[in-house]
Amino acid sequence: MPDTGSGRPSLDVLVLDGRPVESARRVEPDPGEAELATLYAHPDPADGRQTWVRANMISTLDGAATGAGGVSGGINGDADYRVFRVLRALADVVLVGAGTVRAEGYTPLSVPDGLADLRAASGRAPAIELAIVTRSGDLPEQITDVGQHPAGTVPPIVLTTSAGAARLTGYPADRVVVTGEDSVDLQAALDALADRGLVRVLAEGGPSLLGDLADGDHLDELCLTTSPLVVGGPAPRIVTSGSYLGKGGAPARLVQILHSGGSLLARWSLRADPLPAHPASGSAHR
């Protein structure tokens, strides 16, 4: 059955290019998602960098990164999912920590339904790559057993340590990248992705990987959905790290806010240079 996009919510644009939108603007459901793709165009790497790393995360009002079930599926909704699909379609590679792969049951990725044309028009390769960061090499069978991979997908790239690689016997050797003895050197890992032409990186978490990416100043952008829930409990925040990050509290810059049904979908730049202005912003804002 063709994807009509009719079940997806419309999104109100509240802030664009860092400024409040004056006249009402709404991104209506659209199976091809052309307008949303323009709003979320994945930037090219900044000067002096090989990749643009955009993270996409969701948090509740009280800062929880998961619901009671221990996965983010308990706190997201249709608006978040609409943007999530487009961000995937616009990325060369989705980067994820092994904890999230294990908790959320990741498999090799397929292009979101109905977005293959958008992906082609954006200049991306037909297949979406998945890259998994793991110190231990302890990955579930749906990843390590290539025979179980869905048709049309490519085996994930595993970014790991020497010990991790030793555990992955039988996995295609050209899909295993060792960038450290005891821990994964994330800069070397990102460089290895760039060497394969994978420069638009979408980091989907989880909190430990995001903490390490932020700590190493590898994060360029954060797309953060705030879900209108208060869940309490012992859930992690979207970034966990052993100690406070040492960036001196430099503030992120607000790029964009969309809204639907109480969910706020924000885009933040973590770089000093402005993101390219949205081409269609025109006189829609002050």
Ligand SMILES: NC(=O)c1ccc[n+]([C@@H]2O[C@H](COP(=O)([O-])OP(=O)(O)OC[C@H]3O[C@@H](n4cnc5c(N)ncnc54)[C@H](OP(=O)(O)O)[C@@H]3O)[C@@H](O)[C@H]2O)c1
């Ligand atoms: N709210 C959201 O947007 C969101 C997004 C994603 C996930 N989550 C939730 O977050 C939870 C998982 O949290 P998590 O912190 O365990 O997730 P994670 O960051 O995905 O996984 C941590 C694991 O990833 C590997 N890893 C991360 N950084 C590494 C580094 N620098 N070097 C080497 N390996 C590294 C290690 O794997 P090994 O143990 O294999 O060595 C580590 O144990 C789940 O409940 C998931 O549902 C929420």
